[in-house]
Amino acid sequence: MTTRKKIIIVVTTIITLFLVWYLAIKKSDYCISFTVKAATGTVYQGVQEWAAARLIKNNEKYIVIEKQNFDFIKLEMIKEEVWIDYTWTLASINDSVTKVSVGIKDYNNSFYNKLSVPFFNTDFKKEQIKKIADFKTDLQDHLKNFKVKINGKGASEISLVAYISLKSVLQEKAQKMISSDAIITGFLASNNIKIKGRPYLEITKWDFNSEIIEFNYCFPIDKSTKIIFDEVVKFKTLPIFEGLKATYYGNFRTSDKAWFALIDYAKKQNIKLDNRVLEHFLSNPFNGGEEIKWKTEIIMPISSH
Template sequence: MTLKKRISVGSIGFISLFLIWYFAVKESDYCISFKVKAATGTVFQGIQEWTVAQLLKDGEKYTLIEKRDFEFIKQKMEKENVQMEYVWDITSINDSITKLSVGIKDLNQSWYNKITVPFYNTDFKKEQIRKITDFKKGLDDHLQKFKVVIDGETSTKEVSVAYISLESVLQRKAQNMIASDALITGFLYNNNIEIKGKPYLEITNWDLENETLQFNYCFPVDKNTKVVFDEVIKFKSLPALHGLKATYYGNFRTSDRAWFALLDYAKRKNIKIKHQVLEHFLANPFNGGDELQWKTEIMMPFAAD
């Protein structure tokens, strides 16, 4: 066989394998990728919040098919006769950059899209670019509303607190905390117990899969405070901890953005940390003002080997 014929046969074989992969193996009709300056968990939350908003905005109903950690989401979208599949792959690049790839498939005319998308600016292609651009703009706007600084390894001191135990989904922790503020501060005032500093939030259980929390909303008190029995308000000491610290600037409702940053940092550095969090609020949201000036110190303790 001549060299020319070998090249021809090889080219035909390569093209054949590519076509088999493109039409039979490759799941998406079209893929859009971009990078954002955010932790993977922040992007993950942003995707979920954006897809919920699409039902109100465009009448699109998104159903979760699969999700994995903060790295992968697979959804089915339905609107009238349209059925689409979105696969979001989320990858941490470095301390501040995450890459997001969105694979999109039209379940009703996938072959047509695969044939036309590489060569034509079809309605399908234009619509997907519009939607993902809309998502990215919303995410970029959100990222302007807070700042996270990774401070590294740190330790905390033991502190005596009065606290109330709460449960909620991740997205509503701040609302539940604020709703309980008058209850715990009123109890302390009525019992002549002085608050000795800024409040803490102690996350005792963080279920990443179901995005639920169990936590204690705590106010520091003198260690010699006489304990007053109550079925709701309790007293204890927050133990001294050793772990990773971040400083968060922004609204307390989204302080979990710092949690996600610490998780990404620990993963890249191969540091084992517990899925527990201690937040120390150093600003009073009831005073209002510029939210980017609201400071919260956040710590996640090291896990035992």
């Protein structure tokens, strides 16, 4: 066999294997990738909000098929006869930059899309580019509303607090706090207990899969305060939290964006964190002012395991 024939056979084999993989094995019809200045968890939440918004604006219903650790989420979109999967893979480049890859598969036209997308600007291709571009624009607008600064290792102070235990999905923690504010502050006022400083939020349990958190909404009080028994409002000494610290500037509703930045930072530094958080709100939202100037100090403890 001549060298020329060997080359032809090798090239033909490579092309054949590629076509088999591309047409029969490759899961997505089209993939769109880009980077964004945000932590992986922030992008992950943005994907969910984008899906919810498209149901209202475009009557597109998105169902979560699979999700994992705030860096992977697979959505199925069904609208009339259209059936498309969107597989979002989020890779942290650093604590403030994420690479986003979106694999898109149209089950009704998959074979045609794979043949046409590399060579032609089809309606399917144009529609998907616009969808993801809209997502990126909305996310970038959202990112203008807050800032996160990683401070490195830090520690909190010991504080005697009155607190109320709450539970919610991650996105609704602020609403839960606001709805419970009158209960705890009313109790303290009626018992002549003065609040000494700004409140804390102690996340005692955070389930990544369900995105449900259990937390204590805490108000610091004087160390000499006489403890009063109550079934709802409890008292305890908030211990020192030692771990990775970040400063968050923005509305308290989205302070968890700093949690995600700390998680990405810890991964790059090979630091294992507990799924617990301490937030110390240093600004009073009732005083108004620009939200971007509201300050919160956040610590996530380093795991001992």
